[in-house]
Amino acid sequence: MIMNFGFGGLLILVLFLLFSSLRILREYERAVIFQLGRFWAVKGPGLILLIPVLQQMVRVDLRTIVLDVPTQDVISRDNVSVKVNAVIYFRVVAPEKAIIQVANFFEATSQLAQTTLRAVLGKHELDDMLAERERLNVDIQQVLDAQTDAWGIKVANVEIKHVDLDESMIRAIARQAEAERERRAKVIHAEGELQASEKLMQAANVLARQSGAMQLRYLQTLSNIAGDKASTIVFPVPVDILSAISEVARKSEPRA
16 A cells, blocks of 8 residues: 555656646747756747756747837937937847846846937937937947847837927027028028019110110000009100101191
């Protein structure tokens, strides 16, 4: 009876050790296995078997992680204080490095992202932060990716979410934009005046070469003035027209 109990207990112990040594890993998971404290292999996905007591496993998720970088106070190169936050997409590509080379790869990447965001944006002026976000995103991504490569981390993308300014700076930018619009309007008006003066000069040259054209233009002006019945207009008559009228009148007088 004691023998039966011992055999049954041994069987239960063996089955317990067998089941406790089995691990099932999903498609996006990997197991970093240590044997007697030393790195042994990376296993998964699927069913893996561990040697009890001798081997231990650390589960690593290979899916892309979305990291929301907290708002950072940044001073731009032109000494403007802004608040900037961003989002970073990264994933583990070398599970053994992510476990061995850094104590907590998620926390390490988060802290590195915050310092890199301040360092990179601090080298640029405010106008670049507002208008060149795509280029700044690439710059931050390249710096982060280079520094996290030793941890087995791949930074896939960085997106600057918000660049917040204080009220005084917003008003200053609005005044600057208004002044720029006024400057452009004056430049356009001046260019229009220049083009109009050039056309008038060309028309004056044509009229000066053709005396008949000048007379036709004068008569056309008189016709336009005559169409306005709201006021009385006194206009001079050219001397050559008066001479022509006098000549016609003289010829029409009866001779004695």
